[in-house]
Amino acid sequence: MRLVSWNVNGIRAVMKKNFKASLETMRPDILCLQETKAQDNQVREALSEIDGFTLYSNSAVKKGYSGTAILTKKKPLSVRMDLGIDHHDQEGRVIALEFEHYFLVTVYTPNSGSELKRLEYRQTWDADFLNYLKVLNKEKPVIACGDFNVAHSPIDLARPKANYNKSAGYMQEEIDGMNNLVATDFIDSFRQVHPDEIKYSWWSFRAGARQRNVGWRIDYFLISPLLVEMIKGVDILNDITGSDHCPVLLDLI
Numbered sequence: 001m002r003l004v005s006w007n008v009n010g011i012r013a014v015m016k017k018n019f020k021a022s023l024e025t026m027r028p029d030i031l032c033l034q035e036t037k038a039q040d041n042q043v044r045e046a047l048s049e050i051d052g053f054t055l056y057s058n059s060a061v062k063k064g065y066s067g068t069a070i071l072t073k074k075k076p077l078s079v080r081m082d083l084g085i086d087h088h089d090q091e092g093r094v095i096a097l098e099f100e101h102y103f104l105v106t107v108y109t110p111n112s113g114s115e116l117k118r119l120e121y122r123q124t125w126d127a128d129f130l131n132y133l134k135v136l137n138k139e140k141p142v143i144a145c146g147d148f149n150v151a152h153s154p155i156d157l158a159r160p161k162a163n164y165n166k167s168a169g170y171m172q173e174e175i176d177g178m179n180n181l182v183a184t185d186f187i188d189s190f191r192q193v194h195p196d197e198i199k200y201s202w203w204s205f206r207a208g209a210r211q212r213n214v215g216w217r218i219d220y221f222l223i224s225p226l227l228v229e230m231i232k233g234v235d236i237l238n239d240i241t242g243s244d245h246c247p248v249l250l251d252l253i
Contacts, residue, residue, distance in 0.1 A: 001074075001252040004028035004237075005106060005145035005219060007202070007245035011036040011046045011069070017242035023050065026237065026247060029073045032095075032106035034147045036067035043069050058082065058092040066091040068106050068146070074099065083132050088125060096136065102227060103136045107146040112168035119173060122149075126177030134184060141224035144186065147202075147245065148220050150174040152188065155198060156217040169218060186222040189250055193234045201236050202245045210244075221250040 004026050008014040011033065023031070036043050036059065043057040053071035058081045060066040076097035082089035096105045107129065112119040136142050151170050154160035163170040182188065190199075200215025209215065221234065232251040240246050 002027060002029050003032070003104070003143065003145065003221065003250045003252065004030070004247050005032040005034070005147075005221065005250075006240075006247035007034040007108065007147040007219060007243060009035050009037070009243040009245065011038050011043055011067075013037075014242045015046050019242060020049065022240050022242060022247075026240065026249070028071075028249075030097075030104065031071040032104070032145050033069040033071070034067075034106065034108035036069050036092075037064050038067060039063060043067070047071065056095055056097070058095050060092040061090045066093060066108060068092055068095050068108050070095050070097060070104075070106055072097065076104075083128055085128055088128060094129075094132075098140075102141045102143055102224070103139070105133065105136070105142060105144040105146075107144060107148070109147060109149040111149050112171060112174065114168060116168060116171070119168070119171060123173050123177065126174075126180070130177075130180055130184060133181075133186065137224055141226045142186070142222075143224075143227065143250070144222045145220065145248070145250070147218060148178065149218055150178050151216045151218055152178045152182075152191075155196070156200075158200070158214045158216070169216060181222060185225050187225060187228060189221040189223050189231060189234045190217070190236065190248070192228065193231065199236045199238065201248055205244055219245055219248045221248060223250075227252075 040057040057069040078098040080096040093108045151157040201219040203210035203215040230252045235249045237247045
């Protein structure tokens with residue numbers, strides 16, 4: 001089973017940037033997408049030429065903003081949208097598919113913003129999302145993937161000192177949110193397999209950051225401990241372009 005997660009920064013935009021060829025290169029059984037920036041009908045239209053998958057989409061009330069989607073070859077037992085908390089559920093940020101042995105959750109975590117205006121809201125989100133995962137985990141193990149909008153530790157961004165407690169994505173409050181996930185036994189699968197590897201999943205569009213590899217690792221597959229033995233491989237697919245993020249991959253036996 002190959003799972004891939006990718007913040008596409010606009011599904012209609014990425015479709016014009018060799019998305020189908022990228023899909024053929026990645027060969028996912030399930031592809032989780034974040035930041036679709038489209039309504040559900042627009043997501044379906046954009047992906048209408050993609051065969052062999054069932055599509056589930058969750059769009060924001062605000063048009064052209066946020067949104068998540070999942071393309072899956074394997075039929076889920078159930079599908080759940082959102083957290084069930086009204087003030088969080090306006091932006092299409094969560095989809096959960098239930099399979100026989102686990103839940104697969106894709107998430108597009110709110111960004112605190114360039115002026116940190118949403119940092120306080122972000123802390124509320126992190127706490128409520130953690131509680132959501134804990135409830136699911138009581139039913140069966142969980143795989144949570146997506147853009148978590150935080151670099152967890154200094155190895156996860158190119159310039160930790162310059163950004164610590166100054167930039168969205170590396171504020172201590174955001175790091176604490178990831179710490180709380182890990183403390184609740186959700187395992188960062190990439191670090192489980194590659195404890196010392198420096199590899200990034202997002203680069204600013206500014207100043208040729210991707211070409212110079214001045215990046216951040218903010219896209220994750222977090223897994224329940226019971227699933228660790230199922231890990232066959234984890235990777236960050238730096239060669240796949242089309243977005244300011246690249247896909248991340250989890251292979252399960």
